[in-house]
Amino acid sequence: MPVLTSKTMVTQRLGASNFSFSGTRVGDLGATEYTLVGIAADVSASVTSFSKEIEGCIKEVVKACRRSPRADNLMLRLVTFSDRLREVHGFRPLTQCPEASYDKVARCGGMTALYDASTTLVESIGAYGKTLSDADFDVNAIVFVITDGADNKSSYDAKALAKALAGIRRSEHVESMVSVLVGVNVADPQLDQYLKDLARDAGFTQYLPIGDAKASSLARLAQFVSRSISAQSMALGSGASQTIGF
């Protein structure tokens, strides 16, 4: 079941595109600063064999983040992508992200709209970051794009993704942003090279290849993601980004 958008969420269109995202209304936010966390998870057909593990990974990230001393200052947006993008939920505080709401979130099938998912995820950070910054919130961000394959479906291209990432770095609304491209099950050297090149050309902060999709590997990924989120949130106010090793 997706987490349903409630009365506390507002939907915002991304530029002139057909993409949109939702975020919690400013008046419903209790803290004065937030780290925006964006996760885009690949649920194309090739992920079917380890969809449970991907789901478990997302739940583990949410669980770990809720234990973070910065939990009250984190907002999470989750998107899944195959042929199309699906916003599981928009930017919302972790208290409104119960683990059970991620059951069966990875409904797999179709192709891989990797560029669309990544670009719009980054753009949503920029747009919502501006909304918050205009209302005197301090904001930084971290995004994770988790995929097991190359793009074969997007309307955007790698240049659009690079432009979106550069736009965030230039803007003053989001103090700093860490972006991590995670390649799961990248035993194929060609795919690994493709993702490595994409991370470099688009300007991701970090590329993280994971050779297999075993439960233990994805559990480690969950730990890495949650620790990265905590570290970036701790860096809010310093103007710097904070990355950690896998």
Add this chain to the structure above:
Amino acid sequence: MHTDAWFCLGDTHVVCEDFALAGRTALGEAYAIVCDGCSSSPQTDVGARLLALAAQACLRLGRLPDAEEVVERAARAGALLELPPRGLDSTLLVALTDAERCRVRVFGDGVVAARRRDGGLHVHRFEHPDGAPPYPSYGLDPERLAAWRRCCAPVVVEHRSGTGAGVGPEPVCIEHEHTPELTLRIDELTSVTLGSDGLDAMVAVDDGVATPLPVATVLERLLCFPRPQGRFLARRGRRFLRRECARDGWRPTDDLALATILWPEAA
């Protein structure tokens, strides 16, 4: 109508002895409270909070409290915690709205700022001429009250200044022999803010030299709310201190507490 409150530690303090609250009564009226604990009395950070909560209990009933009932209620709570009686040495500013008015009472010292619909800002700064404000807690101890009366002028001085209609070029000075009370017409306002005297202790530091900033200058910068929703004052205050003051070399030497009632639809 929105309300919010915010307080922060000043550069020269170890514990923040200021406190602020704001909210709505059951009937939808807005209230605001600011307390500033005396630095030379013990544990006034706790006392200021007790005083604010005691005042809130009255305000929630739709009643502007007097000093005695607030301080007696706070003293009962303080006694349970074995708070020294001097721990309640704190100023108290309260505001309560009704359909037409916002009434403010000032027990001690502090600042009341009214942003008007014409964009002007009327600032009422209350201070004691000897720097010894008449704390409501003196009413609990006749000897302390008598001692204060012996050595201090029994008045509170109000300095009126600001911008917009109804404000002259020179500040106006008014002496109050009783608890100062203001009655402001809501249909002329977009906001009312209560502030502690920390507003009067902001300095601009340039080349190691600290120059006091006029309260009106600080308030003009501080009281602009781009999105008057949720914790609008807390967000504004934090950004003001962390970014704007850091950029311009402004520093809060004293604790600061603010509580605002806002009518954004009137802006």
